[in-house]
Amino acid sequence: MAALKYAGMDDTDSEDELPPGWEERSTKDGWVYYANHEEMKTQWDHPKTGKKRRCAGDLPYGWEQEMDDKGQIFYVDHINKRKTYFDPRQAFTVEDVLVKPKRYDGNTAALEILQGRDLSDRVVLITGGNSGIGFETAKSFALHGAHVILACRNLSKAIKAVSLIQQEWHKARLEAMMLDLASLRSVREFADSFKTKKLPLHILICNAAVCTQPWRLTEDGLESTFQVCHLGHFLLVQCLQEVLRRSAPARVVVVSSESHRFTDLLDQCGKVDLAVLSPPQKDYWSMLAYNRAKLCNLLFSNELHRRLSLHGVTCNAVHPGNMMYTAIHRSWWLMTLFFTLARPFTKSMQQGAATTVYCAVAPELEGLGGMYFNNCFRCLPSSQAEDQVTAASLWELSERLVSERPTGLQAL
């Protein structure tokens, strides 16, 4: 006893010591329970400490578990030829402590969420990964060993982004690939060349966007904000669907925005109308087009989850933060002014990437989707964003648009 006290171990033992009349036993699958012979009762909690315990690991070598005539479990030590009702694994019990998921918030950085994570068996694809939030997201995954593909409309910018990240860690595995979301042809070509790499795809981040652009039709004859933010991503997921399903569990994260709340998609008859999504120049207001495209992002994310989650592919949408100083404001001087004024009060790029990274890797979100996250917390989107009929109509319209334009160069 004195030796134990000297070693500082006596206190630990006495805490776990059972009061008179109690006996420690274990179930077949290793849970420890306590039997009181005087009161003829059993319970899972230790009568003194209140803790639950379970046996760690397998039985020691040479031991076997058996059952007697009364249905009681006993243990046979074949090497020393003895029997006991005491589970030898009880020498190595561990407390049944529920590991609570870590809580993150608006101040959390993407790298903080990935701390200690080895993503070397993951393949991540990020659209618009060459700048802003997409770049920071790509960097965070690559610094944790993931194989990251930057799918960008400007290949030289993408190559520069790859080399910037590799300057931080020379072993980072990144690839730059050409993808112009404003061209359905380019999306199809990208998907084909991705497939020739025979890679799996565990995480797809639909991040790229344009905001407050002057009215412009794409080569497919559609308004460009709508096509870049929504339709291009829609087709991308369609083309890579099989790869995602084969790589299950896989996650898609769609980067939307709180600005989805300031608009709706429906025409006067309450239908999803192409003339609203891809308006002619006379009806075009760039900010409204962006808000609508961000609402499409949310509806698409929810519908995608409904359709693919049965196949192990889940999808969530995120708001990365308010007015972060990226290149998104560059098309309109007024936006640039607002973003410049707000700059001291907005999130850092690492904080801006956090919610996306959280949705892509959080263990507690495994198998879960169809949700909207802000500041790494689930929040409620606008009521229209949750409307399943609108989401299904948008899906059908998008399907029609991409199938009607198999090769690009089509007029509206």
Ligand SMILES: NC(=O)c1ccc[n+]([C@@H]2O[C@H](COP(=O)([O-])OP(=O)(O)OC[C@H]3O[C@@H](n4cnc5c(N)ncnc54)[C@H](OP(=O)(O)O)[C@@H]3O)[C@@H](O)[C@H]2O)c1
């Ligand atoms: N910044 C914010 O405050 C904020 C707030 C809410 C939501 N968001 C969302 O966050 C996401 C990232 O935006 P960001 O702020 O990081 O802006 P950003 O720096 O401008 O990044 C946008 C990315 O999309 C790419 N892109 C644009 N058009 C494309 C096309 N046709 N094909 C392929 N890629 C294209 C851009 O490529 P180039 O470099 O070649 O232009 C760029 O890499 C967007 O979905 C945005 O809606 C941002």
